[in-house]
Amino acid sequence: MEEVNFVLLxxxxxxxxxxxxAINKQLLEEVINQKAGxxxxxxxxxxxxxxxxAVIYLIILGVVLFYAISNYTSGANYFIISIAVIFLxxxxxxxxxxxxxxxxxxxxxxxxxxxxxxxLTRLHLSIIHHSRFMVLQIPFWTTFQLSDKWFPHSVxxxxxxxxxxxxxxxxxxAFWLYKNLTVENTNKKWVKALIEGSGGKSIMKAITFYKxxxxxxxxx
Amino acid sequence: MIKKIDPGLFLSVIETNKGIIYKIAKLYCKDTxxxxxxxxxxxxxxxxxxxxxxEQFKHSTWIYRVALNTAISFxxxxxxxxxxxxxxxxxxxxxxxxxxxxxxEESTLFLNQFIGELKELDKALMLLYLEEKSHKExxxxxxxxxxxxxxxxxxxKQILKQRFLKPTI
Numbered sequence: 001m002e003e004v005n006f007v008l009l010x011x012x013x014x015x016x017x018x019x020x021x022a023i024n025k026q027l028l029e030e031v032i033n034q035k036a037g038x039x040x041x042x043x044x045x046x047x048x049x050x051x052x053x054a055v056i057y058l059i060i061l062g063v064v065l066f067y068a069i070s071n072y073t074s075g076a077n078y079f080i081i082s083i084a085v086i087f088l089x090x091x092x093x094x095x096x097x098x099x100x101x102x103x104x105x106x107x108x109x110x111x112x113x114x115x116x117x118x119x120l121t122r123l124h125l126s127i128i129h130h131s132r133f134m135v136l137q138i139p140f141w142t143t144f145q146l147s148d149k150w151f152p153h154s155v156x157x158x159x160x161x162x163x164x165x166x167x168x169x170x171x172x173x174a175f176w177l178y179k180n181l182t183v184e185n186t187n188k189k190w191v192k193a194l195i196e197g198s199g200g201k202s203i204m205k206a207i208t209f210y211k212x213x214x215x216x217x218x219x220x
Numbered sequence: 221m222i223k224k225i226d227p228g229l230f231l232s233v234i235e236t237n238k239g240i241i242y243k244i245a246k247l248y249c250k251d252t253x254x255x256x257x258x259x260x261x262x263x264x265x266x267x268x269x270x271x272x273x274x275e276q277f278k279h280s281t282w283i284y285r286v287a288l289n290t291a292i293s294f295x296x297x298x299x300x301x302x303x304x305x306x307x308x309x310x311x312x313x314x315x316x317x318x319x320x321x322x323x324x325e326e327s328t329l330f331l332n333q334f335i336g337e338l339k340e341l342d343k344a345l346m347l348l349y350l351e352e353k354s355h356k357e358x359x360x361x362x363x364x365x366x367x368x369x370x371x372x373x374x375x376x377k378q379i380l381k382q383r384f385l386k387p388t389i
Binding site: 007009013018028032111209212216218219 | 273293
């Protein structure tokens with residue numbers, strides 16, 4: 001088989017298309033006039049479900065917290081502090097998440113392909129850093145049901161030891177996860193399983209793509 | 221300082237380079253609706269980027285950068301999107317010479333199938349090669365060295381040649 005000229009082949013298939021290609025100027029003007037609204041619109045389209053669920057979750061926590069503070073009794077101290085910390089951690093995580101999505105949306109694409117794609121992928125992966133911040137709430141889920149009326153006389157020592165052990169273990173777990181749930185550790189099986197299990201397949205794809213970019217940049 | 225955008229100039233730049241946008245959308249999207257969305261997204265990104273346009277680069281280089289970056293990001297966002305295999309079969313029927321047509325159609329299908337199987341970054345590089353961009357311009361667009369461009373193009377061409385000699389369909 002004689003050698004095929006790929007460039008000619010490519011030109012050939014586009015020759016007619018290039019000649020007949022016409023731009024709908026009216027539509028084009030409409031598109032560029034959407035500029036102001038587009039960043040917000042596309043952000044709303046992107047990851048909407050996750051943001052809505054997080055907002056609903058925060059509203060529920062907020063209402064419960066408001067109710068507990070409005071009807072304050074000293075017995076609710078543990079509950080109020082625990083829920084307040086859980087609320088603040090989730091609020092901060094959501095804020096950072098939205099901030100990053102806005103950054104991703106506002107990147108100027110006028111840069112080299114490897115540079116911009118690397119930047120975008122890094123920003124995407126930084127969502128892991130904000131997600132792991134959420135594990136810090138874990139210990140507070142073991143304390144919200146406590147009442148200061150119980151201590152030290154109303155409950156047995158056995159229960160107190162159990163509670164201390166439970167909270168201490170969850171604190172250790174949260175701290176350990178916070179330290180180890182990083183992009184650098186995504187090659188570890190348990191991190192991969194955890195990320196994929198919590199719907200983070202796009203993050204795993206981003207990691208794969210990040211490696212592809214690195215490989216692409218390498219002189220060989 | 222941000223430049224004041226002249227919509228007329230922007231429209232004329234787009235008009236002159238519409239083929240680039242079209243080809244990139246065809247290359248990265250199989251679905252017609254996706255293609256429409258991508259073209260719109262590219263134009264929007266170009267419009268947003270126009271006020272920062274660096275005049276040291278050619279308009280075409282700027283368009284390739286913005287359009288390819290948009291296409292690769294757009295492509296990655298869509299979970300259901302599949303690799304393209306034959307984006308131009310309908311348009312190929314317009315070529316006048318019937319005898320030549322058959323050969324071209326078959327080869328074109330093969331070429332498009334091959335491009336469709338490439339990874340996103342290699343696909344972008346292949347497009348620039350087929351568009352006869354110089355190694356210097358390819359390096360500027362892709363953000364790699366000219367030597368790296370030459371090596372990668374050489375490798376892709378080699379695989380492509382082998383595939384053309386031994387069709388696996």
